[in-house]
Amino acid sequence: MSETSSDVPARPNPTVFDLFAGFFMVGICGFGGVLPWARRMIVEQRKWLTQPEFTDMLGLCQFLPGGNIMNVTIALGSRFRGVAGAAACFLGLMTAPVAIVIGLGVVYDRYADFPPVHRAFVALSAAAAAYLLATAWKIASPLRGRPLAIGVAALTFVVIAVLRLPMLAAMPLLAIGSTLLLRRFRA
């Protein structure tokens, strides 16, 4: 399997099972977001990609729709082992977290009416929403000092959160409008 000789320096040639196992560990570890864990496994531990290669792949995956790390599993898996590799990475990442989250759901369903559990979930929900707010804050920070970009972000907020327009219609218009507007004014 590792007989392929070429002029590039020896690189790891993970099997379908290696790909599954690597992402399985990422799925188990990734509390509060899997990106840092995925980078650590891919670049530092298993050295499947160099840091610049990883950054480039992540850039592509953020540009495309879908979960960022979910897209990384597809791009990385298919690069090494085609469709089977992509499926192995994806299943490796998702299997354990899906099982765990449904287990939590069962526990929540059974004990939701027990007052301390109910109160814990009210507070946990509030904190989880605040975590998303903090994430939004960090993602919006490159917009500071760019009134036009802030305007686009504010308009998006109003269209989606206040007017509650369907995203399927609103999103292409916002994306295209924003691209043309920002290019026109170089903001």
Place this chain on the structure above:
Amino acid sequence: MSTLAQLAAVYGQLSLLAFGGANAVIPEMQRQVVDVHHWMTGHEFAALYALAQAAPGPNMMVVSLVGWQVGGILGALVTTLSVAVPSSTLTLVVSGVWFRFKDAPWRKAMQAGLQPVTAGLIMASAGLLIESTTVDWTAAAVTVVTACLFIFTKLHPMLILAAAAVAGAIGLAG
């Protein structure tokens, strides 16, 4: 249309709309699940989102949880695969030809244009969630205090979430 087919239709659509990841489609997910299909209340949706945050794994986990709540194990499989397959197929195709367009001006222009839209979408997600989680003034206080901790301290996010849950359980909040 059966519920499973409806779940597949909703999440298949969300898959191709998730520019900037799962968090960007929380408002549309909430709109579809709560307002359009009446599968659960806004408060229940927020609770599932919180559960998903407390679990390991990618932040797509709320998708599986909603599927499970609406249609059992089969529902979870349907939503998880529906949200994954369309965007993954696109990624499979595009990642092969990506390097050819690395420095294309249209790609850079689109990336710049998408940035504020993504930021606005995630702000909208946060705003709508906070609207449904703020059931009383103690919940509002938890949101404000933890938001400050998430933004201004380097504490591990799981630590802050756990502290909020404990504070709620012992009656300090919630």
